[in-house]
Amino acid sequence: MTKTTEHTYRNEFTQSDRELLEGYFRLAESMADLIGPHCEVVIHSLENFEQSVVKIVNGHHTGRKVGSPITDLGLKMLRLYEQTGEVTPKSYFSNNKGGAMLKSSTCILTGSDDKAIGMFCVNMNLSHPFPEIIKTLMPDMSQHQSFDMTENFSASAGDVVEQALTHAVSEVNADPSVNLKGHNKAITKILFDNGIFELKEATNIVANHLSITKHAVYKYIREFKS
Template identity: 25%
Template sequence: MGKLDAYVPLVAFLGKALGEYCEVVLHDVSDPEHSIVAIANGQLSGRHVGGSLTDFTLKLLQKEQEEKIPYVVNYCGKGSTGHTFRSSSYFIRNAEGTVEGVLCLNYDVQAYTSIRGMLDQLFLMGLDVNEAEPKETQAPEPVIRETFHTTAGDAIESMIDKRLSAYPVEAKRLSSEERIQVTHDLHDDGLFLLKGGISALADKLGVSEPTIYRYLNRIRRE
Protein backbone atom coordinates (compact mmCIF):
# COMPACT_ATOMS: atom_id res chain seq x y z
CA MET A 1 0.00 0.00 0.00
CA GLY A 2 1.40 3.40 -0.99
CA LYS A 3 2.03 6.01 1.66
CA LEU A 4 -0.72 8.29 0.28
CA ASP A 5 -3.22 5.63 -0.82
CA ALA A 6 -5.48 6.35 2.15
CA TYR A 7 -5.96 9.92 0.91
CA VAL A 8 -7.00 9.03 -2.65
CA PRO A 9 -10.70 8.37 -1.77
CA LEU A 10 -10.68 11.70 0.11
CA VAL A 11 -9.84 13.50 -3.13
CA ALA A 12 -12.88 12.05 -4.90
CA PHE A 13 -15.08 12.76 -1.86
CA LEU A 14 -14.00 16.40 -1.57
CA GLY A 15 -14.39 16.88 -5.32
CA LYS A 16 -18.02 15.85 -5.12
CA ALA A 17 -18.76 17.53 -1.77
CA LEU A 18 -17.22 20.90 -2.68
CA GLY A 19 -18.65 20.97 -6.18
CA GLU A 20 -17.54 21.24 -9.78
CA TYR A 21 -15.80 24.60 -9.28
CA CYS A 22 -13.33 23.20 -6.76
CA GLU A 23 -10.32 21.25 -8.00
CA VAL A 24 -8.85 18.85 -5.43
CA VAL A 25 -5.28 17.64 -5.97
CA LEU A 26 -3.12 15.15 -4.06
CA HIS A 27 0.65 15.47 -4.62
CA ASP A 28 3.36 12.94 -3.75
CA VAL A 29 6.40 15.16 -3.09
CA SER A 30 8.87 12.30 -3.54
CA ASP A 31 8.32 12.59 -7.31
CA PRO A 32 8.06 16.35 -8.00
CA GLU A 33 8.01 15.96 -11.79
CA HIS A 34 5.03 13.55 -11.66
CA SER A 35 3.62 14.41 -8.25
CA ILE A 36 -0.13 14.33 -8.93
CA VAL A 37 -1.41 10.93 -7.78
CA ALA A 38 -5.10 11.85 -7.59
CA ILE A 39 -7.19 14.77 -8.86
CA ALA A 40 -10.86 15.70 -8.94
CA ASN A 41 -12.30 18.33 -11.32
CA GLY A 42 -8.96 18.59 -13.08
CA GLN A 43 -10.66 20.13 -16.10
CA LEU A 44 -10.59 23.44 -14.22
CA SER A 45 -6.81 23.77 -14.57
CA GLY A 46 -6.22 21.26 -17.36
CA ARG A 47 -4.06 19.03 -15.16
CA HIS A 48 -4.22 15.27 -14.66
CA VAL A 49 -2.57 12.39 -12.77
CA GLY A 50 1.16 12.43 -13.48
CA GLY A 51 1.40 16.23 -13.56
CA SER A 52 4.08 18.12 -11.64
CA LEU A 53 4.25 20.23 -8.52
CA THR A 54 3.49 23.92 -9.05
CA ASP A 55 6.01 26.73 -8.72
CA PHE A 56 4.41 27.95 -5.49
CA THR A 57 4.29 24.48 -3.92
CA LEU A 58 7.97 23.98 -4.71
CA LYS A 59 8.75 27.28 -3.00
CA LEU A 60 6.64 26.27 0.01
CA LEU A 61 8.47 22.95 0.28
CA GLN A 62 11.82 24.72 0.19
CA LYS A 63 10.64 27.09 2.92
CA GLU A 64 8.88 24.38 4.91
CA GLN A 65 12.17 22.61 5.60
CA GLU A 66 13.09 25.47 7.93
CA GLU A 67 9.73 26.72 9.19
CA LYS A 68 7.64 23.50 9.44
CA ILE A 69 4.55 25.08 7.88
CA PRO A 70 1.37 23.02 8.57
CA TYR A 71 -0.72 24.57 5.79
CA VAL A 72 -1.20 27.70 3.69
CA VAL A 73 -4.64 29.08 2.84
CA ASN A 74 -6.30 31.54 0.47
CA TYR A 75 -3.57 32.45 -1.99
CA CYS A 76 -4.14 33.22 -5.65
CA GLY A 77 -3.35 30.91 -8.55
CA LYS A 78 -3.70 31.06 -12.32
CA GLY A 79 -4.59 28.15 -14.59
CA SER A 80 -3.57 27.47 -18.18
CA THR A 81 -7.05 28.65 -19.18
CA GLY A 82 -6.33 32.06 -17.67
CA HIS A 83 -8.84 31.53 -14.87
CA THR A 84 -8.14 32.80 -11.35
CA PHE A 85 -8.17 30.36 -8.43
CA ARG A 86 -8.37 30.75 -4.66
CA SER A 87 -6.07 28.04 -3.38
CA SER A 88 -5.11 26.35 -0.13
CA SER A 89 -2.56 23.61 0.59
CA TYR A 90 -2.24 21.19 3.51
CA PHE A 91 1.03 19.31 4.18
CA ILE A 92 0.70 15.59 4.87
CA ARG A 93 3.45 14.31 7.18
CA ASN A 94 4.66 10.90 8.29
CA ALA A 95 5.27 9.87 11.91
CA GLU A 96 8.69 11.57 11.85
CA GLY A 97 7.17 14.87 10.71
CA THR A 98 8.56 14.71 7.19
CA VAL A 99 6.28 16.02 4.43
CA GLU A 100 5.18 13.18 2.15
CA GLY A 101 2.29 14.79 0.34
CA VAL A 102 0.32 17.96 -0.22
CA LEU A 103 -3.47 18.15 -0.47
CA CYS A 104 -4.60 21.22 -2.42
CA LEU A 105 -8.00 22.86 -2.90
CA ASN A 106 -8.29 25.23 -5.85
CA TYR A 107 -11.54 27.16 -6.25
CA ASP A 108 -12.16 28.60 -9.71
CA VAL A 109 -13.32 32.13 -8.85
CA GLN A 110 -13.11 33.61 -12.34
CA ALA A 111 -16.88 34.06 -12.64
CA TYR A 112 -17.01 35.81 -9.27
CA THR A 113 -14.20 38.22 -10.07
CA SER A 114 -15.84 39.11 -13.39
CA ILE A 115 -19.20 39.74 -11.72
CA ARG A 116 -17.52 41.77 -8.97
CA GLY A 117 -15.92 44.01 -11.55
CA MET A 118 -19.28 44.57 -13.25
CA LEU A 119 -21.04 45.34 -9.96
CA ASP A 120 -18.27 47.70 -8.85
CA GLN A 121 -18.54 49.57 -12.11
CA LEU A 122 -22.30 49.86 -11.92
CA PHE A 123 -22.24 50.85 -8.25
CA LEU A 124 -19.55 53.50 -8.62
CA MET A 125 -21.16 54.88 -11.74
CA GLY A 126 -24.27 55.35 -9.66
CA LEU A 127 -22.27 57.40 -7.15
CA ASP A 128 -20.67 59.58 -9.81
CA VAL A 129 -23.92 61.38 -10.57
CA ASN A 130 -22.19 64.79 -10.66
CA GLU A 131 -19.57 63.71 -13.16
CA ALA A 132 -20.09 64.63 -16.79
CA GLU A 133 -18.89 61.15 -17.75
CA PRO A 134 -18.95 58.32 -15.20
CA LYS A 135 -15.57 56.82 -14.37
CA GLU A 136 -15.03 53.29 -15.50
CA THR A 137 -13.68 51.00 -12.80
CA GLN A 138 -12.80 47.35 -12.56
CA ALA A 139 -11.88 44.95 -9.82
CA PRO A 140 -8.16 45.08 -8.92
CA GLU A 141 -5.99 42.36 -10.40
CA PRO A 142 -5.14 39.71 -7.79
CA VAL A 143 -1.51 38.97 -7.00
CA ILE A 144 -0.72 35.61 -8.59
CA ARG A 145 1.23 33.34 -6.25
CA GLU A 146 0.89 30.09 -8.18
CA THR A 147 0.70 28.95 -11.79
CA PHE A 148 -0.72 25.57 -12.71
CA HIS A 149 1.54 23.95 -15.33
CA THR A 150 0.72 20.65 -16.98
CA THR A 151 4.35 19.44 -17.13
CA ALA A 152 7.52 19.84 -15.06
CA GLY A 153 9.28 21.24 -18.12
CA ASP A 154 6.75 24.05 -18.37
CA ALA A 155 7.17 24.80 -14.66
CA ILE A 156 10.96 24.94 -14.96
CA GLU A 157 10.78 27.25 -17.97
CA SER A 158 8.29 29.56 -16.27
CA MET A 159 10.24 29.76 -12.99
CA ILE A 160 13.50 30.62 -14.75
CA ASP A 161 11.92 33.15 -17.11
CA LYS A 162 10.18 34.87 -14.20
CA ARG A 163 13.49 35.47 -12.42
CA LEU A 164 15.34 36.50 -15.57
CA SER A 165 12.63 39.03 -16.47
CA ALA A 166 13.97 41.28 -13.69
CA TYR A 167 17.15 41.91 -15.69
CA PRO A 168 17.25 44.30 -18.67
CA VAL A 169 19.87 42.30 -20.60
CA GLU A 170 19.89 38.89 -22.27
CA ALA A 171 20.45 36.05 -19.79
CA LYS A 172 23.79 35.04 -21.32
CA ARG A 173 25.11 38.58 -20.82
CA LEU A 174 24.54 38.64 -17.06
CA SER A 175 27.57 39.23 -14.86
CA SER A 176 28.91 36.48 -12.62
CA GLU A 177 27.32 38.05 -9.53
CA GLU A 178 23.99 38.41 -11.32
CA ARG A 179 24.08 34.75 -12.36
CA ILE A 180 24.77 33.76 -8.76
CA GLN A 181 21.85 35.92 -7.58
CA VAL A 182 19.52 34.30 -10.13
CA THR A 183 20.66 30.88 -8.94
CA HIS A 184 20.12 31.94 -5.32
CA ASP A 185 16.58 33.16 -6.06
CA LEU A 186 15.70 29.98 -7.95
CA HIS A 187 17.11 27.87 -5.12
CA ASP A 188 14.71 29.66 -2.76
CA ASP A 189 11.93 29.10 -5.30
CA GLY A 190 12.52 25.35 -5.12
CA LEU A 191 13.55 25.00 -8.77
CA PHE A 192 16.28 22.49 -7.99
CA LEU A 193 13.80 20.09 -6.42
CA LEU A 194 12.88 19.31 -10.04
CA LYS A 195 15.09 17.10 -12.18
CA GLY A 196 16.32 19.14 -15.10
CA GLY A 197 16.34 22.43 -13.20
CA ILE A 198 20.12 22.70 -13.15
CA SER A 199 20.60 21.83 -16.82
CA ALA A 200 17.81 24.19 -17.89
CA LEU A 201 19.30 27.10 -15.94
CA ALA A 202 22.79 26.36 -17.26
CA ASP A 203 21.44 26.44 -20.80
CA LYS A 204 19.62 29.74 -20.21
CA LEU A 205 22.67 31.39 -18.68
CA GLY A 206 25.10 29.94 -21.21
CA VAL A 207 27.26 28.25 -18.59
CA SER A 208 28.11 24.64 -17.75
CA GLU A 209 26.21 22.51 -15.26
CA PRO A 210 29.30 22.28 -12.99
CA THR A 211 29.22 26.09 -12.83
CA ILE A 212 25.64 25.99 -11.49
CA TYR A 213 26.71 23.36 -8.96
CA ARG A 214 29.52 25.67 -7.84
CA TYR A 215 27.05 28.52 -7.44
CA LEU A 216 24.81 26.27 -5.33
CA ASN A 217 27.68 25.14 -3.14
CA ARG A 218 28.58 28.77 -2.52
CA ILE A 219 24.96 29.66 -1.74
CA ARG A 220 24.57 26.78 0.70
CA ARG A 221 27.75 27.76 2.54
CA GLU A 222 26.51 31.31 3.12
Protein backbone atom coordinates (compact mmCIF):
# COMPACT_ATOMS: atom_id res chain seq x y z
CA MET A 1 0.00 0.00 0.00
CA THR A 2 1.41 3.43 -0.90
CA LYS A 3 0.54 6.99 0.02
CA THR A 4 0.03 9.49 -2.82
CA THR A 5 0.73 13.21 -2.81
CA GLU A 6 -3.00 13.83 -2.29
CA HIS A 7 -2.66 11.99 1.05
CA THR A 8 -4.98 9.21 -0.05
CA TYR A 9 -4.01 5.59 0.32
CA ARG A 10 -3.82 3.39 -2.74
CA ASN A 11 -3.08 -0.27 -3.29
CA GLU A 12 -0.92 -1.22 -6.24
CA PHE A 13 -3.35 -2.82 -8.73
CA THR A 14 -2.54 -4.63 -11.94
CA GLN A 15 -4.75 -4.54 -15.01
CA SER A 16 -5.63 -8.15 -14.21
CA ASP A 17 -6.89 -7.07 -10.76
CA ARG A 18 -9.17 -4.47 -12.33
CA GLU A 19 -10.50 -6.88 -14.94
CA LEU A 20 -11.16 -9.53 -12.31
CA LEU A 21 -13.12 -7.02 -10.25
CA GLU A 22 -15.12 -5.89 -13.28
CA GLY A 23 -16.10 -9.52 -13.81
CA TYR A 24 -18.32 -9.23 -10.74
CA PHE A 25 -20.33 -6.29 -12.14
CA ARG A 26 -22.89 -8.46 -13.91
CA LEU A 27 -23.20 -10.62 -10.80
CA ALA A 28 -24.12 -7.48 -8.85
CA GLU A 29 -26.84 -6.62 -11.36
CA SER A 30 -28.14 -10.19 -11.34
CA MET A 31 -28.22 -10.31 -7.54
CA ALA A 32 -30.12 -7.02 -7.30
CA ASP A 33 -32.60 -8.15 -9.95
CA LEU A 34 -33.17 -11.45 -8.10
CA ILE A 35 -33.76 -9.98 -4.66
CA GLY A 36 -35.63 -6.88 -5.80
CA PRO A 37 -35.61 -3.07 -5.63
CA HIS A 38 -35.33 -3.06 -1.82
CA CYS A 39 -31.82 -4.52 -2.17
CA GLU A 40 -28.63 -2.55 -2.76
CA VAL A 41 -25.59 -4.35 -4.18
CA VAL A 42 -22.18 -2.69 -4.06
CA ILE A 43 -18.72 -3.59 -5.31
CA HIS A 44 -15.78 -1.84 -3.70
CA SER A 45 -12.33 -1.66 -5.24
CA LEU A 46 -9.50 -1.56 -2.72
CA GLU A 47 -7.29 0.30 -5.14
CA ASN A 48 -8.41 3.64 -3.72
CA PHE A 49 -10.25 3.71 -0.39
CA GLU A 50 -11.53 7.26 -0.86
CA GLN A 51 -13.27 6.35 -4.14
CA SER A 52 -13.77 2.65 -3.60
CA VAL A 53 -17.31 2.17 -4.98
CA VAL A 54 -16.87 1.04 -8.59
CA LYS A 55 -20.30 -0.57 -9.06
CA ILE A 56 -23.57 0.03 -7.26
CA VAL A 57 -27.17 -1.02 -7.96
CA ASN A 58 -30.07 0.65 -6.11
CA GLY A 59 -27.67 3.06 -4.43
CA HIS A 60 -30.54 5.24 -3.21
CA HIS A 61 -30.84 3.05 -0.12
CA THR A 62 -27.58 4.46 1.28
CA GLY A 63 -27.27 7.58 -0.88
CA ARG A 64 -24.06 6.38 -2.50
CA LYS A 65 -22.85 6.32 -6.08
CA VAL A 66 -19.79 5.24 -8.06
CA GLY A 67 -16.82 7.09 -6.55
CA SER A 68 -18.08 7.00 -2.96
CA PRO A 69 -15.57 5.96 -0.28
CA ILE A 70 -15.22 2.70 1.61
CA THR A 71 -17.06 2.47 4.95
CA ASP A 72 -15.48 2.24 8.38
CA LEU A 73 -16.84 -1.29 8.74
CA GLY A 74 -15.34 -2.19 5.36
CA LEU A 75 -11.92 -1.06 6.60
CA LYS A 76 -12.40 -3.13 9.76
CA MET A 77 -13.28 -6.22 7.71
CA LEU A 78 -10.25 -5.67 5.49
CA ARG A 79 -8.00 -5.50 8.55
CA LEU A 80 -9.57 -8.71 9.85
CA TYR A 81 -8.87 -10.42 6.53
CA GLU A 82 -5.26 -9.27 6.59
CA GLN A 83 -4.87 -10.68 10.09
CA THR A 84 -6.80 -13.94 9.77
CA GLY A 85 -7.38 -14.61 6.05
CA GLU A 86 -11.13 -14.86 6.68
CA VAL A 87 -13.23 -14.16 3.58
CA THR A 88 -16.47 -15.95 4.45
CA PRO A 89 -19.35 -13.46 4.30
CA LYS A 90 -21.29 -12.89 7.51
CA SER A 91 -24.68 -11.22 7.84
CA TYR A 92 -25.05 -8.22 10.12
CA PHE A 93 -27.51 -5.40 10.82
CA SER A 94 -26.87 -1.68 10.52
CA ASN A 95 -28.70 1.59 9.85
CA ASN A 96 -28.41 4.04 6.97
CA LYS A 97 -28.31 7.82 7.47
CA GLY A 98 -32.10 7.97 7.46
CA GLY A 99 -32.34 5.43 10.25
CA ALA A 100 -33.64 2.58 8.09
CA MET A 101 -32.50 -0.86 9.21
CA LEU A 102 -30.36 -2.81 6.77
CA LYS A 103 -29.46 -6.47 6.79
CA SER A 104 -26.12 -6.77 5.08
CA SER A 105 -23.49 -9.23 3.98
CA THR A 106 -19.96 -8.46 2.85
CA CYS A 107 -17.44 -10.77 1.21
CA ILE A 108 -13.78 -10.02 0.51
CA LEU A 109 -12.83 -10.48 -3.16
CA THR A 110 -9.30 -11.67 -3.81
CA GLY A 111 -6.92 -11.69 -6.75
CA SER A 112 -3.63 -13.43 -7.36
CA ASP A 113 -1.75 -14.65 -4.28
CA ASP A 114 -4.98 -14.13 -2.29
CA LYS A 115 -4.46 -10.36 -2.32
CA ALA A 116 -7.64 -8.55 -1.28
CA ILE A 117 -8.77 -6.45 -4.25
CA GLY A 118 -12.38 -5.67 -3.44
CA MET A 119 -15.56 -6.29 -1.51
CA PHE A 120 -18.94 -7.59 -2.64
CA CYS A 121 -21.69 -6.15 -0.43
CA VAL A 122 -25.44 -6.77 -0.30
CA ASN A 123 -27.71 -4.49 1.75
CA MET A 124 -31.40 -5.30 2.20
CA ASN A 125 -33.53 -2.37 3.34
CA LEU A 126 -35.85 -3.78 6.02
CA SER A 127 -37.70 -0.50 6.61
CA HIS A 128 -40.20 -1.34 3.87
CA PRO A 129 -43.39 -3.14 4.97
CA PHE A 130 -42.73 -6.87 4.86
CA PRO A 131 -45.67 -7.61 2.50
CA GLU A 132 -44.18 -5.09 0.07
CA ILE A 133 -40.83 -6.92 0.17
CA ILE A 134 -42.50 -10.30 -0.32
CA LYS A 135 -44.49 -8.91 -3.25
CA THR A 136 -41.27 -8.17 -5.15
CA LEU A 137 -40.20 -11.78 -4.68
CA MET A 138 -43.41 -13.25 -6.07
CA PRO A 139 -44.81 -13.27 -9.63
CA ASP A 140 -47.46 -10.71 -10.49
CA MET A 141 -50.51 -12.94 -10.92
CA SER A 142 -52.58 -9.98 -12.14
CA GLN A 143 -50.56 -10.08 -15.36
CA HIS A 144 -51.67 -13.69 -16.00
CA GLN A 145 -48.05 -14.66 -16.34
CA SER A 146 -47.37 -18.03 -17.94
CA PHE A 147 -44.72 -20.09 -16.18
CA ASP A 148 -43.22 -21.67 -19.29
CA MET A 149 -39.65 -21.41 -18.03
CA THR A 150 -38.48 -24.72 -16.60
CA GLU A 151 -35.20 -25.63 -14.94
CA ASN A 152 -34.07 -29.11 -14.01
CA PHE A 153 -32.37 -29.21 -10.63
CA SER A 154 -30.67 -32.59 -10.53
CA ALA A 155 -27.85 -34.35 -8.72
CA SER A 156 -26.45 -35.92 -11.89
CA ALA A 157 -26.00 -35.01 -15.55
CA GLY A 158 -28.02 -38.06 -16.53
CA ASP A 159 -31.02 -36.77 -14.60
CA VAL A 160 -30.76 -33.42 -16.37
CA VAL A 161 -30.83 -35.18 -19.75
CA GLU A 162 -33.74 -37.43 -18.76
CA GLN A 163 -35.87 -34.53 -17.55
CA ALA A 164 -35.05 -32.40 -20.59
CA LEU A 165 -35.92 -35.35 -22.81
CA THR A 166 -39.26 -35.82 -21.08
CA HIS A 167 -40.14 -32.16 -21.66
CA ALA A 168 -39.06 -32.36 -25.31
CA VAL A 169 -41.15 -35.47 -25.95
CA SER A 170 -44.20 -33.83 -24.36
CA GLU A 171 -43.70 -30.71 -26.47
CA VAL A 172 -43.40 -32.66 -29.73
CA ASN A 173 -46.33 -34.94 -28.89
CA ALA A 174 -48.50 -31.88 -28.35
CA ASP A 175 -47.55 -30.40 -31.73
CA PRO A 176 -49.96 -31.67 -34.43
CA SER A 177 -47.70 -30.37 -37.19
CA VAL A 178 -45.03 -33.00 -36.40
CA ASN A 179 -45.66 -36.25 -38.26
CA LEU A 180 -44.46 -39.69 -37.20
CA LYS A 181 -41.51 -39.63 -39.59
CA GLY A 182 -40.16 -36.39 -38.15
CA HIS A 183 -40.94 -37.23 -34.52
CA ASN A 184 -37.45 -38.27 -33.38
CA LYS A 185 -35.72 -35.52 -35.30
CA ALA A 186 -38.03 -32.89 -33.80
CA ILE A 187 -37.26 -34.12 -30.28
CA THR A 188 -33.54 -34.13 -30.98
CA LYS A 189 -33.77 -30.60 -32.40
CA ILE A 190 -35.33 -29.26 -29.21
CA LEU A 191 -32.60 -30.87 -27.12
CA PHE A 192 -29.92 -29.54 -29.49
CA ASP A 193 -31.31 -26.00 -29.36
CA ASN A 194 -31.32 -26.18 -25.56
CA GLY A 195 -27.68 -27.25 -25.43
CA ILE A 196 -28.38 -30.68 -23.90
CA PHE A 197 -25.84 -32.43 -26.12
CA GLU A 198 -23.08 -30.51 -24.35
CA LEU A 199 -23.51 -33.18 -21.65
CA LYS A 200 -21.52 -36.33 -22.37
CA GLU A 201 -24.31 -38.77 -21.48
CA ALA A 202 -26.91 -37.10 -23.70
CA THR A 203 -26.32 -38.99 -26.96
CA ASN A 204 -26.60 -42.44 -25.38
CA ILE A 205 -29.67 -41.55 -23.32
CA VAL A 206 -31.52 -39.96 -26.24
CA ALA A 207 -30.67 -42.84 -28.59
CA ASN A 208 -31.88 -45.45 -26.09
CA HIS A 209 -35.07 -43.57 -25.28
CA LEU A 210 -35.98 -43.00 -28.92
CA SER A 211 -34.90 -46.53 -29.92
CA ILE A 212 -32.52 -45.27 -32.57
CA THR A 213 -28.77 -45.60 -32.97
CA LYS A 214 -26.21 -43.11 -31.72
CA HIS A 215 -25.19 -42.63 -35.35
CA ALA A 216 -28.71 -41.43 -36.13
CA VAL A 217 -28.50 -38.89 -33.31
CA TYR A 218 -25.10 -37.73 -34.57
CA LYS A 219 -26.53 -37.40 -38.06
CA TYR A 220 -29.34 -35.16 -36.79
CA ILE A 221 -26.83 -33.02 -34.88
CA ARG A 222 -24.63 -32.58 -37.97
CA GLU A 223 -27.67 -31.44 -39.92
CA PHE A 224 -28.63 -28.93 -37.23
CA LYS A 225 -25.10 -27.52 -37.09
CA SER A 226 -24.97 -27.09 -40.85
